[in-house]
Amino acid sequence: MSCPSLSSAAGPAAVFWDMDGTLIDTEPLWGEATYQLGELLGRPLVPEVRERTVGGSFGSTLRILAEWAGRELVPGDEDRYRAWMYARMGELLAGGIELNPGIGGLLESLADRGTPMLVTTNTERALADTCIDAIGRRFFADTITGDEVARPKPATDMYVEAARRVGAAPARCLVVEDSWAGMSAAAGAGCAVLGLADEVPAGVLRFDPAQFAGAGAGDVDRWFERAARTARAARTARV
Template identity: 65%
Template sequence: MDGTLVDTEPLWGVATYELSERLGRRLTPELREATVGGSFANTLAVCARHAGLTLDDADSAHYKEWMYQRMSELIGHDLLPNPGIDGLLADLAEAGVPMYVTTNTERRLADVCINAVGRDYFAGSITGDEVAHPKPAPDMYAEAARRAGARPERCLVFEDSWAGMSAAAAAGCRVFGLAEAVPRGVTRFDPARFVGATARDVEAWFSDGDAA
C-alpha cells in the first residue's frame, strides 16, 4: 500500500525522524531505510537502539500512540493514488480480478489510505495488526492467497519495500518489485508502466514474467 498504491512513504519518513528525535537521537538515512515497509515495532526498536534506550511496554504504547496520531495529521485529507493506479484498479475490478491490500500499517491508518484509493476495488485487506507476524514474514500474503482461494504461485504481488518483497516471495507468490534493488526471486518493475495499463497488460506481465 504505502509507496505502491499511495505515496505515504515520505510522510512515514517525516514521522519516523521525528520519533527518533523524541527518543533523543535522530536516525541516519541508512537507519531510516531499515524501517521502510516494516512494522511499528521494528521502527521503534531501530530508533531506541540508535538512541541507546531500553523501552518497556508502557513506553512502546506511548510512542505508538504518538506515531499514529502524527501520521493521521500528516495524511490529512489530500491523499491521492499514485499515477495510473486508479484506472488500472478500475479495469482489474471490472474484469473480476480479486485484489487484496496487504500492509504492515495497522488498521486505523490503513483504512484512511484504502478509502483514498477506493475501497470498492478490493475484495479485502490485511493489516499488520491482524497477523501473528508482519512483513517480512510471509503470513499476510499466505492469508491473502487463502482468502482469494488461490495458490500463492497464482497470485501476483506488487511491492516497493524490501520487507514486503521478501514476505511475498517467501509466501511463494509472483512478485514485481517497484525498487532499484530487489531480493532474489523478485522481478524489477517500473511503476511508470501503471500509467495507461489495463487488466490485459497485468495478465501479460504475469504470464510472461515481463515487468522490466
C-alpha cells in the same frame, strides 16, 4: 473469506497490493514522522537507519530507532510511542492522499474484469482504513493489515493468508510491493512479485512503476507471466 470469481488461467488468480509507496505516495509522510520519532527518542536519524524501517511494522521501527538512540524500551513504551506516531500520521494524512500515477486506471480495469484484489499492508488498521477509503474500498475484495496477522512483513504470514482468502495457490497470485520487507514476504510465500525498487530479492521481478500509466488488465497478465517465470527460475536455482 473466499472470493466469488477468479481470473482466467492466463492471468493471476488475484492481485495483492502493498499500500504505502505502492498504491499511494505516503512514504514521505512516514519518513517525516519517523525522523520526528527519532528526535523524540533522543538521537536524530541518518538516512541509512531510516531506510531500515521502510515497509516494516511499527514495533520493528521502534526497536530500530531505540537501538540507534541507545534507549532500552520498557513495558508500555511501544503503546505510548505508537499513539504518538499514529496521531502525527493522522495529522499528516489530513493534508490529502493521492493515488500514484496510473494506479486509478489499473484498479478500474482489473475490477471491471472481476480480478480479486486485496490491500496487504503492514500499516495497522487504525491508520490503514483512512487510506483504503481514499484509494477506493470498492476495488478490493478484502484488506489485511499488519496488526491482523501473527507476524507482519517480512514474515510470509500476510501473503499466505491473502492467498487463503481468495482460495488460490500463492504461485497463482501477483503481488505488487516497493519495500524489501514486503518483497521478501511475498516471494517467501511463493507468490509472483513485481518489485518497485532498484534492488529486489531473488525471485522478484524488478519493475518500473512508470509502466502503470495507461495500463490495463491485459498488461497485468503479461507482467504476471514474467514475474511467475522469475519466481520459478529462482526456485529452480535453489534446488
